Amino acid sequence: MIFREVEDRDLIEKARRGDVEGYNLLVSRWEKRVFNYLLRLVSNREDALDLSQDVFLKAYQNLPKLDDVNRFPAWLFRIAHNEAFSLLRKRRPDAELIGEPRRPDPGPGLLPVELSLAVQSALGRLSEDQREAVLLKVYQGFKFEEMAEILECPVSTVKSRLYTALDVLKTTLAPAVLRTQTMGGEG
């Protein structure tokens, strides 16, 4: 992990000097994480891919403004967050679609197991803010402070959104978890 961080820092410095190949290497390291974060947030593969390209283009253009290269991950996901919510706002310009969970876009990479599908469905039922908190913490492994930086809100807000989301998920996933445990017990 330490070596990885050092190398990322080197690649960022190269990219700042206009080394496009260095930047491409940096992109190759982060594109999957950014794509999956955006995919779970906007629930559409093509939109997620387009947004990913925009994110890395904007990141390249704004690299000189990055004060601390050690904060590159949070900074990159801050850009991704802005791009995603810009799209989500365009989708619903007049009102929040509360109570209308977006149907997840079924993709070939999903595991064909009931629990995995139940998780995907349960995430789709969360509000966008709650879902994003789960994505950043559970799937991307950011610390609360980093999440607060990405979302530009206090740590207390981050925790509130995440904890509420986990309570909702616990209830929503309980039947699927129970079935899985029962099947496991039978097997």
Next chain:
Amino acid sequence: MTCLSVDHKPDWKAYALGELDAESRRQAEAHAASCASCREELDAVRVTLDALSTLREEEIPRRIAFVSDKVFAPRWWQAFLRPSFAAACVIAAAILVHAFVRPSTPVDSAAVQATVNAAVTKAVTDVEERHAKEMSAMLADYEILSRQVTRMYVVDTGLVRQ
């Protein structure tokens, strides 16, 4: 069953998410050892997180890569601006001029040849110096522009990789 130590009840979500420091973790574990309610709560959080972990990351459908703008690549006609070509032109011009303005009266051919050679040498030297300066200035400008105007194009690596 509920935990009786309301004021000191550990934050089990933070614990399961790895947000507690070492000392807080130790205290939480000591508390859980003697509190069935908290063990139950922690188990529930873990079950939820385990369920979430069944959702795998997807591969990105197309790789993302960038190429730099080749707007500053030299054009074919710019080859003619090279100092060696310009010097050759000067020499050719000097020979032609000499042929047309050659005096009809007999002269000392060796002296004339020496004069022509000196003139040609001086002209070539002057042109090469001038072009060397111009080339240095152009290269400096190119460096500045290429840093300032590094326009990027998005391409699919599967299709184009320049």
